[in-house]
Structures are given as structure tokens and as C-alpha cells.
Amino acid sequence: MSAIPARGRFRLPLPSRPSRPKKSPDLDVSQPIVKHLEELRDRLVKSALGIGLTTALAFLFIDKIMGTLINLAGPYTIQAIDPTETFGTYLKVAFTVGLGMSTPLIVYQIMRFLAPGLKPNEKRLLFFSLPFIGVAFVSGAAFCYYVVLPSALDFLLSFGDVRILKQVSLTLFVSFVTSFMLALGAAFELPIIVFLLAKLGVVSYKRLAKWRKYALLFSFAVAAIITPTPDPFNQTMVGLPLFLLYELGVQLSRFARKPATGETVKP
Numbered sequence: 001m002s003a004i005p006a007r008g009r010f011r012l013p014l015p016s017r018p019s020r021p022k023k024s025p026d027l028d029v030s031q032p033i034v035k036h037l038e039e040l041r042d043r044l045v046k047s048a049l050g051i052g053l054t055t056a057l058a059f060l061f062i063d064k065i066m067g068t069l070i071n072l073a074g075p076y077t078i079q080a081i082d083p084t085e086t087f088g089t090y091l092k093v094a095f096t097v098g099l100g101m102s103t104p105l106i107v108y109q110i111m112r113f114l115a116p117g118l119k120p121n122e123k124r125l126l127f128f129s130l131p132f133i134g135v136a137f138v139s140g141a142a143f144c145y146y147v148v149l150p151s152a153l154d155f156l157l158s159f160g161d162v163r164i165l166k167q168v169s170l171t172l173f174v175s176f177v178t179s180f181m182l183a184l185g186a187a188f189e190l191p192i193i194v195f196l197l198a199k200l201g202v203v204s205y206k207r208l209a210k211w212r213k214y215a216l217l218f219s220f221a222v223a224a225i226i227t228p229t230p231d232p233f234n235q236t237m238v239g240l241p242l243f244l245l246y247e248l249g250v251q252l253s254r255f256a257r258k259p260a261t262g263e264t265v266k267p
Contacts (some may be wrong), residue, residue, distance in 0.1 A: 043109040050105040055098030062090050065097060069177050072149055073168060076157050080170040089171050096178045100141065100185060104134040125199055132192050140188025141181045143241070148184065149177060152227065152234050187242055194249025208250045219243040
């Protein structure tokens with residue numbers, strides 16, 4: 001036995017336990033990213049299923065839909081040259097109509113994907129706007145069909161020498177009509193988008209009011225691009241409603257957010 005008392009003994013330091021490796025922050029971040037990607041996939045699948053169902057529903061009434069579109073040609077003949085042209089055009093029209101019908105569903109899926117980052121009042125606001133988005137799209141497509149397209153097609157099909165035999169291709173005619181209707185249908189949602197942005201605090205009434213002159217120029221620039229005719233009458237028929245839609249959104253933005261203390265909102 002050692003004669004050195006226990007209190008005075010020299011003690012070697014105990015070996016320190018090996019520290020556990022810290023968890024990589026990338027592992028913590030990757031899991032939420034994977035969940036977001038999975039949710040995005042589910043939203044895309046639901047949107048695709050909705051478009052498929054509305055396309056099938058539109059195909060059940062495709063004869064009436066095609067008849068309504070061909071009526072726009074008036075006395076001019078619509079011809080199909082390729083054997084598959086008629087069937088392919090019918091499918092494209094059914095898909096286009098189905099896409100327009102499923103617009104509220106697509107917007108709903110986008111909102112559901114963004115909902116976790118929104119406040120409860122913002123969620124209610126976005127979901128409340130869904131019916132108005134569908135109504136605005138239908139209104140724009142109807143305005144294009146009944147107001148813009150008749151005058152535009154009359155100008156285009158009657159232009160030139162009367163001895164020119166004009167037989168319009170079915171595919172090109174339907175593509176022209178449906179694309180124009182989709183463009184104006186989307187444009188008619190501008191007031192709702194402006195109001196939502198103002199309600200969420202992204203833009204303010206004062207800033208939107210300052211952008212009026214730019215909005216006027218932009219509206220007629222867009223009209224010059226999407227309007228197939230070079231005459232100023234048809235361009236005005238498109239550009240003026242676009243500017244009025246922007247102005248409607250500006251006026252709606254006045255009621256979107258309450259002004260701060262001491263701030264006055266001038267018309």
C-alpha cells in the first residue's frame with residue numbers, strides 16, 4: 001500500500017468524453033424543403049386532375065362550343081385540310097375551355113400552398129376572392145367574344161380585294177379566337193389582383209395613383225400587341241377597357257387599408 005495519504009495523492013485528469021458531432025444544419029433545413037416539395041407536387045397533381053375533369057366536361061359539349069366559335073366567321077368558310085385537324089382542334093378547344101373553367105381551382109391550390117406563410121385574415125381574404133376571380137375571367141372572355149372579336153374579324157376577313165377567295169383554316173381560326181379570349185379573360189382579373197396587393201400591403205393607393213400615366217401607356221401598348229388589327233378603333237376597344245380595369249383596381253385599393261393617423265387619402 002502506498003504511504004501517501006489519499007488527499008495528497010496526484011490524480012491524473014480523467015480523459016474527456018468525445019464530443020458528439022453536431023448535427024449539420026443542412027439536415028434540419030432539408031426536411032422542410034422536402035415537405036414543401038411534396039406539398040407542391042400534391043397541389044400540381046390536384047390542379048392537373050381538375051383540368052382533366054373540366055376538359056372532359058367541356059368535351060361533352062364540344063359541338064355547341066365549336067359552333068359558337070365558328071359563328072364568329074360569319075359568311076366566310078372555315079376549312080380543315082389535314083384529316084386529323086378537326087379532331088385535334090376539338091381537343092385543343094376542350095382543353096382551353098377546361099383550363100378556363102379550372103382557373104379558380106388552380107388559384108385555390110396556389111393559395112393553399114402559400115397559406116402557411118400568411119396571417120389568418122390574409123387567408124380569409126384570398127379564399128373570399130376565389131369566386132370573383134372566376135366571374136372576372138368569364139366577363140373578360142364574354143367581352144372579347146361579343147364586343148372585340150366581331151369587329152376585329154370583320155376587319156381582317158373583309159380586308160383586301162373582293163376577288164380574293166378567303167377560306168380560313170379551322171386550326172388557325174380557333175387558335176386565334178381562343179387565345180384572344182383567354183388573354184382578355186386574364187386581363188379582366190386586374191382589379192382583383194390590384195385590390196389584393198393593396199389589401200396585403202404590397203402596394204398603396206398613393207403609389208398606384210402615381211402610376212396612372214404609365215398604366216395608360218402600358219394598356220395601349222398591350223392592346224397594340226394582342227390586337228390583331230392595326231386600326232386604332234380596335235386597339236382603343238382593348239386598350240381603354242384595360243386602363244379602366246386598372247383604374248377600378250386603384251379605386252378599390254382606397255378601401256383596402258385604413259390610412260395611418262394623420263394621413264388623408266385624396267381621390
